[in-house]
Amino acid sequence: MNLPVLKAADFASDQDVRWCPGCGDYSILAQMKKILPDLGVPREKTVFVSGIGCSSRFPYYMNTYGMHSIHGRAPTFATGLKSTRPDLMVWVITGDGDALSIGGNHFIHCLRRNLDVNIVLFNNRIYGLTKGQYSPTSSEGQVTKSTPMGAIDHPLSPLSVALAAEATFVARSIDAHVQHLGKTLKAAAEHKGTSLVEVYQNCNVFNDGAMAYAQERKQRADNVIELEHGKPLIFGAERDKGIRLVGSHLEVVNTADVPADDLLIHDALDPNPSIQMMLARMRYPEMPEPIGVLRSVAGVSTYNDQINEQVTQAKAARGEGDLSELFRSGDTWEVKA
Amino acid sequence: MTTSTPTTNKKIESVSGITVRLCGDSGDGMQLLGTQLTNTSALAGNDVATFPDFPAEIRAPRGTRAGVSGFQVQFASEAIFTPGDTLDALVVMNPAAMVTNIADLRKGGILIANEDGFNEKEYKLAKVESNPLDADVIDQSYRVVKVAMTKLTRAAVAEHGLSTKIADRCKNFFAMGLVYWLFGRSLDPTLRFIEAKFGKKPDIAAANVAALRAGWAYGETTEEFGESYQVEAAELEPGTYRNIMGNQALAWGLIAASKISNKEMFYGTYPITPASDILHELTKFKNFGVRTFQAEDEIAAIGATIGAAFGGTMAVTASSGPGIALKGEAMGLGVMLELPMIVINVQRGGPSTGLPTKTEQSDLLQVMFGRNGEAPMPVLAPRSPGDCFAMAVEAWRIAVECMVPVMLLSDGYIANGSEPWKIPEMDELPTILCSHPQEHTGEGPFLPYARNENLARPWAIPGTPELMHRVGGLEKEDGTGNVSYDPANHQHMCDTRAAKVAKIAERIPEQDVNGETSGDVLVVSWGGTYGACHTAVNRCREAGHSVSHAHIRYINPLPRNIGTLLKSFKTVVVPELNSGQLRMLLRAEFLVDCIGINKIQGKPFAVSELVEAISKHTSTHSQSKAG
Ligand SMILES: Cc1ncc(C[n+]2csc(CCOP(=O)(O)OP(=O)(O)O)c2C)c(N)n1
Ligand code: SF4
DSSP states (O other): OOOOOOOGGGGBOSSOOOSOTTOTHHHHHHHHHHHHHHHTOOGGGEEEEEOSSSGGGGGGGBSSEEEEOOTTOHHHHHHHHHHHOTTSEEEEEEEHHIIIIITHHHHHHHHHHTOSOEEEEEEOSSOTTTTSOOOTTSOTTOOBTTBTTOOOSOOOOHHHHHHHTTOSEEEEEETTOHHHHHHHHHHHHHSSSOEEEEEEOOOTTTSTTTTHHHHSHHHHHHHEEEEOTTSBOEESTTSOEEEEEETTEEEEEETTTSOGGGBOBOOTTOSOOHHHHHHHTOOTTTSOEEEEEEEEOOOOOOHHHHHHHHHHHHHHHHOSOOHHHHHTSSOOEEEOO | OOOOOOOOOSEEEEESEEEEEEEEETTSOHHHHHHHHHHHHHHTTOEEEEEEEOOSSTTOOTTSGGGEEEEEEEEESSOOOSSOSSEEEEEESSHHHHHHHGGGEEEEEEEEEEGGGOSHHHHHHTTOSSOGGGOHHHHHHSEEEEEOHHHHHHHHHGGGOOOHHHHHHTHHHHHHHHHHHHTTOOSHHHHHHHHHHHTTSHHHHHHHHHHHHHHHHHHHHOTTOSEEEEEOOOOOOSEEEEEEEHHHHHHHHHHHHHHHTTOOEEEEEOOOTTTHHHHHHHGGGGGGTEEEEEOSSHHHHHHHHHHHHHTTOEEEEEEOHHHHHHHHHHHHHHHHHTOOEEEEEEEOBOSTTOBTTSOOOTTHHHHHHOSSSSOOOOEEOOOSTTHHHHHHHHHHHHHHHHTOEEEEEEEHHHHHOEEEEEOOOGGGSOOOOOOOOOSOOSSSSOOTBOOOTTSOOOOOOTTOTTOOOEEESSOBOTBTOOBOOOHHHHHHHHHHHHHHHHHGGGGSOOOOOBSOSSEEEEEEEEGGGHHHHHHHHHHHHHTTOOEEEEEESEEESOOTTHHHHHHTEEEEEEEESSSSHHHHHHHHHHOOOEEEEEOOSSSOOOHHHHHHHHHHTTHHHHHHHHO
16 A cells, blocks of 8 residues: 655644744744654654643644643653554653653653653743743753742753653754754654653743753854764864763863773663763753763563553453453352242 | 361251441451451342441551451341441450440340450550450440450461461451351351462461361350351342442443443552552453553543543543542543543542541532532442442443543442442443544534534544544634634533533433432432431331432432422431532522531441431421321
8 A cells, every 4th residue: 555645744733833933842843744754654643742831732733633731741641542552653742841840750650661652842941831930940040030039949951860760762952953853853753662852942032042052053063962872972163072981970072182992982772871871961061961862772661562461461361351251250149039 | 178067056046137247456357257257148148238447557556446457247138238237246356346346236235255365465455454344334235255266276276287376367267167157157158268368378278277167166066155146048139149349349340331332441540548449450350451550640540541531442540539639630631622531539538638448428529529610520429339330331331422521439438348239131231332433524624522412522533544633621612622712612612511411411310219209308318328328218217207218329410300309308308428518519409408417427327327317307297197
């Protein structure tokens, strides 16, 4: 059978997109529509599940199945859906407040269960929809509507949280870095198990430029390091800087000063997350921030496969359940007419 | 192993029913003893009703009053609806058990005490000055039988070479044997149980059998008992029966609903007393296509349930009050999404953590209204353990026919209680048709919120080409399902969701009445108080009072004839284990003054207290009759 060849536009719903002009969400939407046709999954087998927040309006804009659920709980809806319908490709769309504040619990549990869904976390380091309060990823000291004297919470790194939960696929990308974003989303979709992609997303209304160091093309080369499995960690506009592992910490070196062999080689496949965790902890301005796939571990069983496998096994061992037999199992007695 | 029960050579007295309570320390195996006695009595053809009563602590300090675990069972040769008010016999394993339970033993009743459990150390633990068995009033009021159960058990199991600690654990089987002798019960079902449960540990199995037989033999030989009691089989409707507990019946009802609707089941939950046993039961039936999900919390549990419902599965979640509180927001989403699912609340005493192991009916208003916005949900309430089966099937039928989340409201008393259950024939089970639109027919785009005559929308599921649609908690435009802030649409959708639930009244039976459909007093009850109310009303009627009883199993919407019924009686009396929640609903809905009989003690109603309370409202009538 010849499947129709779909284009990005086929994935657009008939609804008007209502994000603020200039919002980073547009670019993520565009890249998603662009990569979906390449995945070969029919639209009707694709489901977007989101929580609440600006980013979570996403499903309305896709011509697929979708559920705009409640704040922070999208992973839970995805769990029931994917466990019962493993044939579907399920995406979870969430924000930093959605996934890490109210939904922190579900976020962790989805990752540790390795449910075969793709989580895209739009990180703008602010609450957009509720108009500008700080979020769990806001910088310390950040002045927002709810923190006039500066935020006093220490920020949370979604990548570190995910690695701590032994997530099997952990990546980061940037709204403005469109090719990289498309490539990363695609890699996430192809991973079997929970994939997490953190996307730096500019909220130009409430937190404009918070991640300009990573988003702007000019600054990006020096402030961001693109990870590729099996390749040494090199960055900089002139590709003159690298990362070296010394004892139990990472340091930036000039590639001119150290032998090429001394540079850290990225191992995304390593099931031991220790070095990946060191990478996740690199923060601007002390260190370049990593983008790309930090971790991609194959062969770990998924929750959806296992829950269904147990049903298959039970049916094989005991036969399809028979109601009449169930009712009469154990002690029964007869009352005669 | 021989499985024959010896026959007694003593006199047998025939009685119509017995109420017995077994109590001891929570480590003494009283629940096991009670369950065995219940099953055996049910197998003997008696009608049975049980009331297990556990301490809230898993292992409360041994020997203390807080650690007393009790199990009450009534077995009878006539139809019974409660585990009984006063006890004919009380078995106590220690002083704490005795002092906390003796008040319920009727005058002249039999008190069997494990003498070995009564010593200085135990008096201290139970906070009594001296041996409570020695009080004169005890000897004068009851037939006291002191048995050295520990010593006798040790002797009986000696040949099996167990440690004293293990040997002493067999004393509940000794007690069981003695009780079996006293009430002419067959040992066979329990011997089979021991074989099945301890078969892999032959020495333990043999010791338990020895203890059981020794208990029986003790009854036969001791001079303390001149006779034993016989309860004839009850006249139940013909059929095949089994004994069933409420939570088990709920689980089985769900499995049945899943089978007859040709849907596999997804059950998402988070452990909480007294709902957890539904999970434990369902996990045994994966071969029925049951997928159970133990979530990280109640919110995740209902979230997963809604996700499964969206995917086209029969989806169920359960909890108790505190967990239902957490599910409130998601239930509202379920109402907006108009997807079929079942939410079960097995009520416990509240508020907050309240009395987790005790029963109450105080979540009625929570399940009616505990959601933000106007978010009506149908509410069904089973009336007894066996009825849980039928109501679980009903809940799913309504959910699918009307595309709505349905609330099933049980309680701890029903959940842990048991009764004989007539096994339904397959053709007695209703058919539940689940259908999903397969393709888009008609003009224009697919309308996910188009409605049929039940006001239900189509259950279009992911994977179906051309039916792609988005659901969510933002208000939906009728028909298209697009997000809409239009004021008139919101009014229309709120009205429609309410009308959809109200219309269910057309699809449920009219309210039935025990007694005349008009008269002096109508007793209106719901949930687990059924047995006590039914029995109390029957007693009032036997005494010549004009009293009828309506027990409501469909609470939202109410059966369509309820209003007329309420208005056909001079007085409406509403007994509830809360401070008047159904009463508030009935008054508000029908402007009929209802009088409450309310109790919030974590305990079910006693029949006698209801008879007294109901009689107050009929006394004028009976007096005038007498005059
Ligand atoms: C239970 C609940 N609490 C609070 C809110 C209000 N609320 C909506 S979105 C949001 C934060 C969204 O922030 P984020 O996840 O970062 O998403 P963004 O809007 O920035 O994309 C909050 C607090 C809500 N909808 N529900
Ligand atoms: S508030 Fe910020 S995140 Fe929300 S749509 Fe506007 S720019 Fe985007």
